[in-house]
Amino acid sequence: MIRLFYFAGLRELTGVAEEKAALAGQTVEGLWQWAEAKYPGIRNGSVRVAVNEEYALANDILQDGDTVAFIPPVSGG
Amino acid sequence: MKAFEVTAEPINPQAYADYVLRPEAGAVTVFTGHVREWTKGVRTLYLAYEAYVPMAEKKLAEIGREIEDRWEGTRVAIAHRIGELQIGDIAVAIAVSSPHRRVAYEANEYAIERIKEMVPIWKKEIWEDGEEWIGDQKKKPEGEQR
Numbered sequence: 643m644i645r646l647f648y649f650a651g652l653r654e655l656t657g658v659a660e661e662k663a664a665l666a667g668q669t670v671e672g673l674w675q676w677a678e679a680k681y682p683g684i685r686n687g688s689v690r691v692a693v694n695e696e697y698a699l700a701n702d703i704l705q706d707g708d709t710v711a712f713i714p715p716v717s718g719g
Numbered sequence: 720m721k722a723f724e725v726t727a728e729p730i731n732p733q734a735y736a737d738y739v740l741r742p743e744a745g746a747v748t749v750f751t752g753h754v755r756e757w758t759k760g761v762r763t764l765y766l767a768y769e770a771y772v773p774m775a776e777k778k779l780a781e782i783g784r785e786i787e788d789r790w791e792g793t794r795v796a797i798a799h800r801i802g803e804l805q806i807g808d809i810a811v812a813i814a815v816s817s818p819h820r821r822v823a824y825e826a827n828e829y830a831i832e833r834i835k836e837m838v839p840i841w842k843k844e845i846w847e848d849g850e851e852w853i854g855d856q857k858k859k860p861e862g863e864q865r
Contacts (some may be wrong), residue, residue: 645820650841651852688854692839695774696854698746711839715854718768718799718840719752719811719831 644673644704647711652689656681666706670698674709688715722796723779725770725840735796735814743792744816746823750831752811754804764845768801768810771839775799780836782830786815789829790822799828799840810842 644665648656658716665673670691678685691698695715704710720734736749745778754766786787796814813830817823834840844852 647771649839650769650854654852656758657780689790692771692774695771695777697837713771713839714841714852716835716837717842717853718770718837718838 643706647709649711650714651685652684652712652714655684663702665710666708668704669700670704671700672699672701673704677712684712689713720798723776723783723805724798725772725775725779726798726800727802728800730800730809730812731736732809732812732814733784735798735812738796738813739794739816741794743818744794745818747814747816748820748823748827749816750811750813750827751809752831754806754808754810756806757800758844761844761846763806764847765806766804766810767843768799768804769841769843770799770801775839776779779863782833782838783826785833786826786829792821793817793826795830796824797834799834799838801840827837 643664645660645662647660648658653659665676675684692711692713693702695710732749732751734746736747740856741745756763779797786795787793794816799811815823815827844851844853
C-alpha cells in the first residue's frame with residue numbers, strides 16, 4: 643500500500659488529510675491519473691508530488707510502503 | 720533547538736544567531752519574517768501556517784547545505800513556525816554567519832528565496848470577510864483581485 647498525504651487547499655479539495663491506496667508498481671504519472679479520476683481538479687499543473695519526502699518525476703515508480711504527498715504551491719516565509 | 724526546524728512554538732531568533740556564531744565569523748545576519756496586517760489594502764486578522772514537517776525540515780537543511788557549499792565559511796540555521804500566528808509574530812528566522820558581512824547578507828536573502836520556492840509550508844490568510852491559502856487561487860473574497 644501507498645500512504646498519501648494532502649495539504650492545505652488540496653486537503654480541502656479532497657476532504658481527507660491522508661489515506662492509503664493500492665498503487666505500488668504505478669508510476670507517478672499513473673498516480674496522477676488515479677488522483678485526477680478520484681478528485682477532479684487536483685491535477686492543475688502547479689501541484690507537485692513528493693515521494694518519501696523528495697520531489698518526484700513522472701516516470702518514478704511507487705514501491706510498496708512509499709509515502710506520497712501532493713504539494714500545492716508553497717507559501718512559506 | 721535544531722538548526723533546521725519547523726516549530727509550533729514562538730521563535731526566539733537569538734537562539735539561531737547564537738548557534739551560527741563561531742570565532743571565524745565576523746558577521747552574523749538574522750532575518751525575521753513577521754505577520755503583516757495590511758497586504759494590498761486588505762486587512763489580515765491572523766495567519767495559519769501548515770507544513771509537511773519532516774520534508775520541510777529536510778528541505779531547510781538542504782538550503783543550509785547549498786549555502787555552506789556556495790559561500791565558504793558560512794554557517795546557517797533556519798526556523799519556521801506553524802499554527803495560528805498573530806500580527807507581528809515571527810513566522811521565520813534565518814541566521815547566517817560568515818567571515819565577512821557581504822556574504823552574510825547575500826546568503827541570508829538566498830535562503831528566504833529558496834524557502835519560498837521549495838519548502839512545503841503553506842500560509843492561509845484570514846481576513847474579516849474570507850480566507851485563502853496563499854499560492855492557491857481559490858476562495859477569493861467576492862470581487863477581490865489579489
